[in-house]
Amino acid sequence: MDRVQVIQFRAALKELENVEALRNSSVLSLHLPSSSSLILVKNRVKDEQSRAANIKSVSNRSSVQEALRSAVDMLSTVNVMPPHGLLVFYGQSVLNRATGEVSHLRRTLTPPEPVQEFKYDVSKTFSTHSLHQLLVxxxxxxxxxxxxxxxxxxxxxxxxxxxxxxxxxxxxxxxxxxxxxxxxxxxxxxxxxxxxxxxxxxxxxxxxxxxxxxxxxxxxxxxxxxxxxxxxxxxxxxxxxxxxxxxxTRDLRQHMLLEKSNTVLSSIFEKLRIDEPDMVCFGDEVRAAMEDGAVQVVVLWDESPEVAWFAENCPEETELLVIPNRTNNTNMIVSTFGGIAALNKYPRAVPQEEEAE
Structure with missing residues (x-):
């Protein structure tokens, strides 16, 4: 799985983790290893649909049955199980904790690494914890x-x-x-x-x-x-x-990423301190510098709208560090650099603003 797909998968997990089912309703999660038989899985979901008729709460029963019907429909569109398995998520009415918006959520995802265990889960939140182990x-x-x-x-x-x-x-x-x-x-x-x-x-x-x-x-x-x-x-x-x-060692790898991003940010501040602004760039300047082949490493906030573009267009020789939203480094890069900064390979002329006549 390439860099674009990895970042898209991480973003999808974050979206799933930011929502929860409304009161008296539920959401459905299905984790399917590549060895799973689509026919057998659909039959099991249909069996669960029959059992759901015994749920006492009318609204919850309705949401669970709708989720199971939709899961069967989603599985019916899959002709061949992907090599790494398949992830299916459905929520008829989910609440975004950050924005307060209520929406309908329906997702099928192909993971970056093989799904290890079959999982069927109906609860208030989507089951994603074990999926972080697949995110490399x-x-x-x-x-x-x-x-x-x-x-x-x-x-x-x-x-x-x-x-x-x-x-x-x-x-x-x-x-x-x-x-x-x-x-x-x-x-x-x-x-x-x-x-x-x-x-x-x-x-x-x-x-x-x-x-x-x-x-x-x-x-x-x-x-x-x-x-x-x-x-x-x-x-x-x-x-x-x-x-x-x-x-x-997932926490260790995350710590190594933060160490590396801290080193890069320290280098950027040092270049500014010793008056070498042509060795760094920020915001929209980063795109232009990268297209010129001048960028050595880009540090990017993982909630920046630019993440997908940089993941897709960043050259192989340019390192891309996407740092999470819960660190001091993130606060620094957002407040100081607008969410994106880069260290150049060589001095690059800083764009000069035209003087008003």
Missing amino acids: SQEGGVGYIILDGSAVALGTLSENGLKVHHHENVDIPKKHGRGGQSAPRFQRIRLEKRQLLVKKVQALVEGGPGQLKDQLVERLPQLLKGAVRCVENTSYSGRQGLREAINA
Whole structure:
């Protein structure tokens, strides 16, 4: 999934989270993995529609039945299940908490990463919490290694999703041997194999269920050791362990994004302080500078109306940092720069206002 789709998916989740069902009504959420049978799902929704007839509240019964009827209609327009699954949301009358407006909401979304579990939910709010685990965008740029005595998995997380570079099953004996081997000899063989495995992996470590991850951290070259931001205990190894570590370090990736945006904003203020205004630009100037190929990095408020345009038009060589609405950095960029600022690659002439005759 490209940068535009990731930002659109994030915006869709925010829209869903900003609304709630009116009193005595409900909204419907359906999370469908790619393995789901559309026919079976439609049949289940129809069964739920029959059960909804037992709801005592007339208004709530009506809203639930309408949501289920609409879900069947929405599913009927899908001929082939998308590779990552499908998300269906319906609310007959929902209240926007921020604006107080009441509207009709009907959405089908294709997620950036595969939906892991089937979910059917009818409640006052849309079920979106688990979907944030599928949102990988610029929170990425993080390398993961998950290892224990049974498997090693190496992957990177970027705006294009999780890429597993290597997965290998390994054979380290368990603590208790069989076949009459003496305990000291068996323990020596086990330790030797553990040491060989640690030596074999020379890269960044993020997690694992056992102690091997800690031994690997100790053996890393100094350059890589300095890059270790977190060592996670996971319940699983292999690909499942990668997923677990990614979910567990979402706050870390968000913190890394804020650190990076803070560094860029500090650089922008420093350029202004030392009177180098041709190295920075703001507002409408950013578009022109980017079209000239002069922009190195753009910092953008995630509720800015410009987000979609920059996501679609930002060149590959220009970094785009979209920062959330709940940070001090956001207040700074909105109050000082109108929600958008950029650091240039090289000095660019600042547009001069024409003098009145």
